[in-house]
Amino acid sequence: MNILLLGAGGREHALAWQIARSRRINKLYIAPGNAGTGQLGQNINIASDDFLNLGDFAVEKNIDMVVVGPEDPLVKGIFDFFRDRPQLKNVSVIGPSMNGARLEGSKEFAKEFMMRHGIPTAKYFGVNEKNLQEGITFLGTLKPPFVLKADGLAAGKGVLIINSFEEAKKELQSMIAGKFGSASKSVVIEEYLKGIELSAFVITDGISYRILPEAKDYKRIGEGDTGLNTGGMGCISPVPFADKEFRKKVEERIIKPTIKGIHDEGLEYCGFLFFGLIKCGEDPYVIEYNVRLGDPETEVILPRIKSDILLMFKAVADKRLDTFYPEIDPDSCAAVMLVSGGYPGDYEKGKIITNMENIADSMLFHAGTQLHHGEIITSGGRVMAVSSMAKNFRDALKLSYKNAEIINFDGKYFRRDIGFDL
Numbered sequence: 348m349n350i351l352l353l354g355a356g357g358r359e360h361a362l363a364w365q366i367a368r369s370r371r372i373n374k375l376y377i378a379p380g381n382a383g384t385g386q387l388g389q390n391i392n393i394a395s396d397d398f399l400n401l402g403d404f405a406v407e408k409n410i411d412m413v414v415v416g417p418e419d420p421l422v423k424g425i426f427d428f429f430r431d432r433p434q435l436k437n438v439s440v441i442g443p444s445m446n447g448a449r450l451e452g453s454k455e456f457a458k459e460f461m462m463r464h465g466i467p468t469a470k471y472f473g474v475n476e477k478n479l480q481e482g483i484t485f486l487g488t489l490k491p492p493f494v495l496k497a498d499g500l501a502a503g504k505g506v507l508i509i510n511s512f513e514e515a516k517k518e519l520q521s522m523i524a525g526k527f528g529s530a531s532k533s534v535v536i537e538e539y540l541k542g543i544e545l546s547a548f549v550i551t552d553g554i555s556y557r558i559l560p561e562a563k564d565y566k567r568i569g570e571g572d573t574g575l576n577t578g579g580m581g582c583i584s585p586v587p588f589a590d591k592e593f594r595k596k597v598e599e600r601i602i603k604p605t606i607k608g609i610h611d612e613g614l615e616y617c618g619f620l621f622f623g624l625i626k627c628g629e630d631p632y633v634i635e636y637n638v639r640l641g642d643p644e645t646e647v648i649l650p651r652i653k654s655d656i657l658l659m660f661k662a663v664a665d666k667r668l669d670t671f672y673p674e675i676d677p678d679s680c681a682a683v684m685l686v687s688g689g690y691p692g693d694y695e696k697g698k699i700i701t702n703m704e705n706i707a708d709s710m711l712f713h714a715g716t717q718l719h720h721g722e723i724i725t726s727g728g729r730v731m732a733v734s735s736m737a738k739n740f741r742d743a744l745k746l747s748y749k750n751a752e753i754i755n756f757d758g759k760y761f762r763r764d765i766g767f768d769l
Contacts, residue, residue, distance in 0.1 A: 348657060349374045349409055352388070353395040353425075354416025355381050357684075357714035357732045358642040361649045362416060362656075363387045364712070369657040376408065382723045383713025383731070396420045398428045405429075405438050412660060415442035415618070418639050422452035422500060426615070439664035443638050444615035447553075450636040454496045454535040457636050464608035466601055468633045469538040473498070476523050476532070483516055486536055494537040495519055499530035506576075508539070542627035543768070544634065545586045546644050547597055549606070550659065553616040555669040556606045557659075558598065560584045560651045562644040563769075568691060570764040577691045578729055581765030583681045583740040584647040588626065588769065597624065597631045605636075617663050646712045646732040647680040681743035682734040683751045683765055687715070688758025690728035698725040698756040709735040709750040725756055740766055 348371050352363055360383040366375055367387040375388030378395060393400045396419055405413065413429065415421055424445035429435045442448075449456045455473040460466075474482030486493060493515035497505030505527045509515040522531035548559040562584040568574040589597075601622060609616050621637035621644075640648065649656075653674040662671035687694035696715075700723045703711060712734060715727020733754070735746035744766055751761050 348372060348411040350412050350414060351405060351410045352377045352414045352416065353420055355379050356642055357712040358640055358645040359416040360384050360712040361645045362414060365649050365656040369655050371657040381713045382716040382718045385718060396423055398425055402428065402432060402435055406434055410438055412439040412441065412664065414660065415440065416639065418451050418500060418637065421448040421638050441660050441663060442618040447609065447614040447616040448638045451638040452500060454498045455533060458535060460608060461633060464604045466604050466633055469540050471535050471537045474534045474536060479523060482519060482536055486515055486519065489538055492539045494539050495522060496535040496537060497522060497527045497531035498533035498535060501527040501530040505530055540625050540627055540632055542625040543588065544625050545589055546641050547622040547624055548640065548648060549602055549620050550663060551606055551616055551620055552663045552666045552668040554610055554666065556602065557668060557671065557673055560648045560675055561586050561589050562647050564644055565762065565765055570762055575691050579643040579684060580762045581683045582643045582647045583679065583766050584651060585679060593631065601631060601633055643682050643684055643732050646682045646734045650680045650710060650734055650736055651676045678736050678738055679740040679743045680734055680736050681740050681747050682732040683747040683761050684732050685730045685751060685754060685759055685761050687725055687728050687730060688760055694728055695758065696726050698758060700725060700754065700756045702753050702755050705753050706750045708746050709733050
């Protein structure tokens with residue numbers, strides 16, 4: 348099979364790594380890719396939301412399947428673009444339709460969907476400039492802290508958790524006025540749920556589903572979960588507190604009604620579905636849906652999938668996922684993210700990365716890297732994930748930390764307490 352993979356981060360490098368191992372792979376192209384993906388296939392200088400050029404490239408290279416990594420092209424309708432053009436009708440797309448992608452593209456749509464299908468989630472109120480005063484009144488019925496979410500995609504920055512009512516009111520007005528651009532013209536106010544978070548994943552053909560490994564990531568820049576939110580500083584899988592009984596609750600109360608809702612509402616969906624969950628007491632609640640794999644969760648999930656990933660994708664595309672049973676490694680995988688100094692604030696790019704050839708017993712998944720005059724340099728805030736497998740997550744973390752010390756670039760930083768709360 349000729350595969351076109353879209354995206355440029357650690358998630359895409361992990362996907363490329365799995366795809367390149369498949370018995371079914373012929374050619375792998377990554378648009379636009381990074382220095383890591385370029386070692387597994389051919390990077391193509393086309394943006395992941397440049398549908399016209401991606402379509403032309405797919406025709407030119409006889410692409411059989413497009414695997415979509417990030418959310419942006421899905422929300423913008425890349426599935427629909429390929430489906431609706433006669434010259435692209437034989438190209439499968441792993442990802443939902445634009446309608447299905449609204450589960451991530453609109454927080455309010457997702458909350459309404461959950462309410463329609465009885466899926467446990469926090470109570471909420473949707474606000475825009477027309478009902479702002481009602482939103483402020485609803486805010487006053489909640490106990491702090493107050494949760495404000497931009498309705499649309501805001502590059503992971505559209506969620507605010509605020510302790511003061513007056514500050515929450517001010518921020519709500521600021522968001523509606525365009526603090527996060529068009530993404531926050533509508534805002535979802537949510538009740539704050541107290542508990543411990545984790546991420547659950549399935550792949551679905553819109554009818555059947557298969558549960559993939561769960562993961563727990565660590566978002567804050569500082570140790571002890573302090574400081575600013577980031578795109579993720581580390582991750583482990585499986586999650587020790589997600590025991591068999593809890594996982595059964597997740598499947599019965601959340602996964603099954605979600606997949607049934609997708610089918611009943613006619614949302615065309617062939618791809619990954621990510622459940623951002625919180626465990627309150629012994630019960631799971633949905634914080635959010637994402638319509639793709641997470642990052643850095645992918646860097647600990649995919650190493651645990653022993654099955655041929657292209658066979659799984661083909662079963663999804665052919666609507667016969669009910670015949671496919673993924674094999675999951677029972678061992679643990681842990682990832683530590685190396686980031687640029689100053690991230691998630693201002694940081695410098697272009698730092699040369701050295702000592703990667705000295706890594707043993709870990710996988711390196713590039714996130715923000717480029718190849719420049721034969722050198723691999725930093726090109727983003729999150730630079731790479733160091734992922735390791737072992738019998739338990741603590742031993743896996745020891746390997747990842749050992750190798751995180753070896754890799755070098757100016758300003759390198761990583762959290763040294765991933766898994767501290769488990």
